[in-house]
Amino acid sequence: MITVSEALDKLLELAAPLAVEEVPLRASSGRTLARPVTARRDQPPFSASAMDGYAIAGGAAPGDRFEVIGEAAAGHGFSGSVGSGQAVRIFTGAPMPEGATRVVIQEDTSRDGGTITLTEDLGTGPHVRALGADFRIGDTLDAPRLLSPSDVALMAAMNIDTVPVTRRPDVAIIATGDELVQPGEDPGPDQIIASNSYGLAALVEALGATARLLPIARDTKASLQTVFDLAEGADLILTIGGASVGDHDLVGPALADRGMERAFYKVAMRPGKPLMAGRLGDAALIGLPGNPVSAMVCGHVFVAPVIRAMLGQKDVVPMPEQRPLAADLPANGPRQHYLRARTTAAGVIAYDKQDSSLLSVLSEADCLIVQPPGDPGQPAGRYVDVLPL
Numbered sequence: 001m002i003t004v005s006e007a008l009d010k011l012l013e014l015a016a017p018l019a020v021e022e023v024p025l026r027a028s029s030g031r032t033l034a035r036p037v038t039a040r041r042d043q044p045p046f047s048a049s050a051m052d053g054y055a056i057a058g059g060a061a062p063g064d065r066f067e068v069i070g071e072a073a074a075g076h077g078f079s080g081s082v083g084s085g086q087a088v089r090i091f092t093g094a095p096m097p098e099g100a101t102r103v104v105i106q107e108d109t110s111r112d113g114g115t116i117t118l119t120e121d122l123g124t125g126p127h128v129r130a131l132g133a134d135f136r137i138g139d140t141l142d143a144p145r146l147l148s149p150s151d152v153a154l155m156a157a158m159n160i161d162t163v164p165v166t167r168r169p170d171v172a173i174i175a176t177g178d179e180l181v182q183p184g185e186d187p188g189p190d191q192i193i194a195s196n197s198y199g200l201a202a203l204v205e206a207l208g209a210t211a212r213l214l215p216i217a218r219d220t221k222a223s224l225q226t227v228f229d230l231a232e233g234a235d236l237i238l239t240i241g242g243a244s245v246g247d248h249d250l251v252g253p254a255l256a257d258r259g260m261e262r263a264f265y266k267v268a269m270r271p272g273k274p275l276m277a278g279r280l281g282d283a284a285l286i287g288l289p290g291n292p293v294s295a296m297v298c299g300h301v302f303v304a305p306v307i308r309a310m311l312g313q314k315d316v317v318p319m320p321e322q323r324p325l326a327a328d329l330p331a332n333g334p335r336q337h338y339l340r341a342r343t344t345a346a347g348v349i350a351y352d353k354q355d356s357s358l359l360s361v362l363s364e365a366d367c368l369i370v371q372p373p374g375d376p377g378q379p380a381g382r383y384v385d386v387l388p389l
């Protein structure tokens with residue numbers, strides 16, 4: 001058995017960044033920027049008013065009077081220039097007229113026909129946004145970067161309409177087992193619903209991959225080979241179940257027949273011990289254990305970093321957070337334990353039930369406490385490593 005960190009190193013060797021593609025700006029949120037993009041204009045492209053009021057030239061004091069000589073609105077600048085004793089009615093976002101140095105907000109003026117008088121409680125201003133105050137032509141948004149809605153707004157303002165992003169990893173997901181039927185079907189008396197494939201598909205799609213749920217493979221080598229054929233073209237193949245040592249655990253042998261180069265089998269972790277990984281043709285392959293919580297925990301711990309690496313992201317393995325324990329944590333055995341836990345005001349608390357079949361517990365949990373192998377147990381109040389879910 002290898003350690004979690006050794007397994008992660010070997011897995012990341014299987015995951016090279018994918019090709020770059022151009023997508024419309026509208027489709028770029030949640031994608032990974034693959035190359036820096038560059039602002040095509042200054043923002044604002046002119047010195048602009050930040051408020052509704054009057055643009056004036058030079059100093060201003062309560063009681064000063066100005067003649068209003070024109071109007072500047074957003075999209076419609078004033079073509080003349082402003083001199084001493086003159087003002088231009090101006091609105092937020094309008095270009096500052098030539099000669100104007102500040103904006104007096106309209107609340108600080110009283111208007112009488114074509115004249116304004118500055119009131120006693122005159123503010124300081126200047127209420128002007130300098131040309132290029134947000135960004136200048138040539139400023140860049142650096143890659144790699146997971147694009148957020150705010151980044152999309154920024155790129156739009158930079159006048160970037162197509163965005164170079166890393167291609168979405170194509171992830172083929174194969175559930176295996178005679179006992180499985182799809183959600184919505186009528187299970188026989190010895191059957192259960194295939195749940196892991198759906199949870200894993202949601203997980204990889206949330207990370208920016210495309211999931212292909214292939215038909216359930218039955219517990220024969222022939223059925224497994226038929227479904228493996230359908231995984232052709234995938235960047236990453238996830239198998240679920242059939243990974244352990246039972247007579248019907250045929251995933252390893254079927255993959256060996258197919259010529260998989262195995263990188264490792266079995267990791268010193270709980271849940272998730274019978275994890276397997278390797279390369280099958282052009283695809284990376286991760287063989288996940290069948291127990292539902294084991295499959296999902298391995299999804300968070302191993303599959304997510306592989307997807308991020310394929311997307312060309314940096315820091316693909318999340319650093320655990322430090323949080324205090326709200327209750328004592330019992331001693332651990334020889335495998336790194338990922339305990340399903342919840343956050344309370346007093347700290348994190350592991351659920352009493354840690355069996356790797358309990359999806360209801362996983363669904364309630366908001367984090368995993370990561371307890372190292374051989375840990376002697378920790379008292380309440382001690383800070384421990386936690387992975388938020």
Ligand SMILES: Nc1nc2c(c(=O)[nH]1)N[C@H]1C(S)=C(S)[C@@H](COP(=O)(O)OP(=O)(O)OC[C@H]3O[C@@H](n4cnc5c(N)ncnc54)[C@H](O)[C@@H]3O)O[C@H]1N2
Pocket residue numbers: 175176177179180192193194195196197240241242243244245246249271272273274288289290291292294356
């Ligand atoms: N003698 C031993 N038995 C087991 C060991 C061991 O070391 N020695 N390891 C145990 C551990 S740990 C795990 S984890 C499981 C993993 O076994 P497999 O990967 O072979 O998984 P299966 O046997 O196929 O299934 C286990 C369990 O999960 C259910 N399952 C499978 N696929 C799905 C799915 N897509 N959706 C929902 N549930 C699924 C399956 O029905 C079984 O109940 O092995 C232990 N045994």
Ligand code: MOO
Pocket residue numbers: 269270271272273274289291294356
């Ligand atoms: O991965 Mo197995 O459940 O260690 O529970």
